Amino acid sequence: MITDTEKRIREEFPLINSTTLAYLDNSATVQKPKCVLDAVSRYYENDNANPMRGLYDLSLRATEDYEKARSAAARFIGAAPEEIIFTRNASESLNLVAYSYGMNFIKEGDEIIVSVAEHHSNFLPWQQVAKVTGAKVIWYDCEEDGRFDLDTLLGLLSDKTKLLAITQVSNVLGRVNDVKTMAKMVHEKGGVIVVDGSQSVPHMAVNIKDLDADFFAFSGHKMYAPMGIGVLYGKKALLDKMPPFLYGGEMIESVTKERTTFAEVPHKFEAGTVNAGGAAGLLAAIEFIEKYGFDFITKREDMLTKRAFDRMKEMPFIKILGGEKAEDHHGIIAFQVEGVHPHDVSQIFADSDIAVRAGHHCAQPLHKHLGIMSSTRMSVAFYNTEEEIDRFIEVLSGIRSRMGY
Amino acid sequence: MSTNTFYNEIINEHNLNPYHKHSIEGANFSLEGVNPSCGDDIILNLKVEDGVITDGAYEGDGCAISQASADIMLDLIIGKTKEEALHLADIFMRMIKEKISDEEKEELEEAGILESVSHMPARVKCAVLGWRTMSEMFGR
Numbered sequence: 197m198i199t200d201t202e203k204r205i206r207e208e209f210p211l212i213n214s215t216t217l218a219y220l221d222n223s224a225t226v227q228k229p230k231c232v233l234d235a236v237s238r239y240y241e242n243d244n245a246n247p248m249r250g251l252y253d254l255s256l257r258a259t260e261d262y263e264k265a266r267s268a269a270a271r272f273i274g275a276a277p278e279e280i281i282f283t284r285n286a287s288e289s290l291n292l293v294a295y296s297y298g299m300n301f302i303k304e305g306d307e308i309i310v311s312v313a314e315h316h317s318n319f320l321p322w323q324q325v326a327k328v329t330g331a332k333v334i335w336y337d338c339e340e341d342g343r344f345d346l347d348t349l350l351g352l353l354s355d356k357t358k359l360l361a362i363t364q365v366s367n368v369l370g371r372v373n374d375v376k377t378m379a380k381m382v383h384e385k386g387g388v389i390v391v392d393g394s395q396s397v398p399h400m401a402v403n404i405k406d407l408d409a410d411f412f413a414f415s416g417h418k419m420y421a422p423m424g425i426g427v428l429y430g431k432k433a434l435l436d437k438m439p440p441f442l443y444g445g446e447m448i449e450s451v452t453k454e455r456t457t458f459a460e461v462p463h464k465f466e467a468g469t470v471n472a473g474g475a476a477g478l479l480a481a482i483e484f485i486e487k488y489g490f491d492f493i494t495k496r497e498d499m500l501t502k503r504a505f506d507r508m509k510e511m512p513f514i515k516i517l518g519g520e521k522a523e524d525h526h527g528i529i530a531f532q533v534e535g536v537h538p539h540d541v542s543q544i545f546a547d548s549d550i551a552v553r554a555g556h557h558c559a560q561p562l563h564k565h566l567g568i569m570s571s572t573r574m575s576v577a578f579y580n581t582e583e584e585i586d587r588f589i590e591v592l593s594g595i596r597s598r599m600g601y
Numbered sequence: 602m603s604t605n606t607f608y609n610e611i612i613n614e615h616n617l618n619p620y621h622k623h624s625i626e627g628a629n630f631s632l633e634g635v636n637p638s639c640g641d642d643i644i645l646n647l648k649v650e651d652g653v654i655t656d657g658a659y660e661g662d663g664c665a666i667s668q669a670s671a672d673i674m675l676d677l678i679i680g681k682t683k684e685e686a687l688h689l690a691d692i693f694m695r696m697i698k699e700k701i702s703d704e705e706k707e708e709l710e711e712a713g714i715l716e717s718v719s720h721m722p723a724r725v726k727c728a729v730l731g732w733r734t735m736s737e738m739f740g741r
Contacts, residue, residue: 536665537662537663537664537665538639538664539639539664539666539723539724539727540608540664540665540666543607543608543721543724544608547607554639555638555639556640569640569662570639570640598608599608599613599616599617599665600608600610600613600614600616600617601617
């Protein structure tokens with residue numbers, strides 16, 4: 197039985213509302229509410245022109261829609277609109293920082309500290325920067341329970357430290373990292389902190405000024421917006437001194453055959469025709485989240501997490517990655533089933549009409565650090581139901597017997 | 602398709618109690634096969650004398666499909682010539698990726714139960730790992 201509240205939420209999501217699938221792969225991407233889909237259609241049906249180009253009303257409306265989305269994204273994380281750059285996704289945001297900031301302001305002998313829990317998208321760009329500049333990547337390991345010890349960080353920091361790359365919430369462990377304190381520690385050494393907010397922004401209130409992060413990246417598609425729109429926040433002073441990442445249309449001030457001057461931030465970083473439809477969707481997604489509010493969303497997701505976690509803890513053949521308490525997991529539980537490979541686990545779930553993820557979740561260094569190859573991950577969004585969690589638990593408890601144990 | 606029919610006794614038995622998962626003496630063909638994205642990893646060892654596979658075994662880790670498929674393959678190819686083994690590999694690959702005749706399926710004996718993998722695109726590479734490794738080993 198689903199509750200009235202659950203019914204009301206689920207009716208907002210056409211896909212969720214029309215399937216029996218228990219969708220528990222929300223860390224990968226979430227389903228989209230009707231209001232977001234409508235906002236994208238509305239943009240293309242009423243306001244579509246190339247933003248920032250035309251002097252006619254339609255193009256002005258397209259520009260206005262696009263800039264309204266930027267303002268909303270800024271408000272959502274407590275930033276100023278000129279500090280918000282639209283990208284395709286968090287990966288592109290992080291690449292922008294690596295190529296524009298990293299390649300130009302990091303030098304041979306400098307050190308880049310990368311947390312071992314990073315999604316590959318907040319590690320590979322830094323590996324490239326190190327390779328090209330001659331800087332060194334230093335690993336910031338987590339404890340066995342997934343906690344990042346601040347004393348460990350203190351031991352890694354030095355005058356050579358130029359940058360710390362860390363996620364606010366790991367896509368495997370689900371734990372919230374104390375990036376605010378880490379930012380302070382890195383700043384004391386004169387370095388910058390690059391925070392991956394992909395798994396935090398959709399599920400908890402984030403205030404970027406409070407965190408004092410220098411760069412902060414997240415994807416729209418994990419927060420109810422369409423795929424193909426993402427955000428990079430950067431401190432204005434840093435963005436101003438960084439060269440463009442991509443060159444092309446509408447990112448210039450003037451171009452001659454000899455030289456070009458570039459537009460102001462954020463437009464300097466948005467070459468080519470932008471994803472205005474996606475931005476309209478992102479605006480609607482932000483308003484959708486604000487309608488429910490994080491008090492409600494986070495509480496529901498924590499409740500669902502705890503419902504699954506506490507039952508999983510009772511199963512002797514389940515090993516959960518990361519913290520020992522449900523409160524450490526924030527909607528994400530990655531686990532191993534003794535004797536059953538994660539791909540077989542997720543196959544059985546799939547055939548039981550439940551979607552979970554199996555593999556390394558783009559976090560191979562973390563899995564290696566924890567001494568395993570891969571894991572299965574369930575992750576919730578606030579539209580999931582208690583009944584779905586119970587179905588998940590029922591299938592999980594029978595997996596070993598279905599595999600012949 | 603339901604898992605109840607897929608992870609059947611045969612697959613589970615070959616996965617949990619593999620007959621050929623061990624080391625062997627005197628192997629003259631050895632090759633590692635890996636599916637990097639999911640971590641399936643086997644080392645296939647074969648002993649070939651006068652063109653005939655007289656003994657074979659594998660070691661490694663991976664999902665039930667990759668491990669059971671390799672075990673079933675060894676059941677089938679030990680005692681056969683290299684050419685016969687490659688012929689069976691060809692049928693197996695076509696079974697997974699396209700379609701085969703009933704006669705061909707009969708040739709595959711127990712390996713025919715993996716036919717349903719052809720409807721599971723994400724698991725194809727698991728099912729073919731052993732066969733692919735054996736074909737590569739013989740220069741195909």
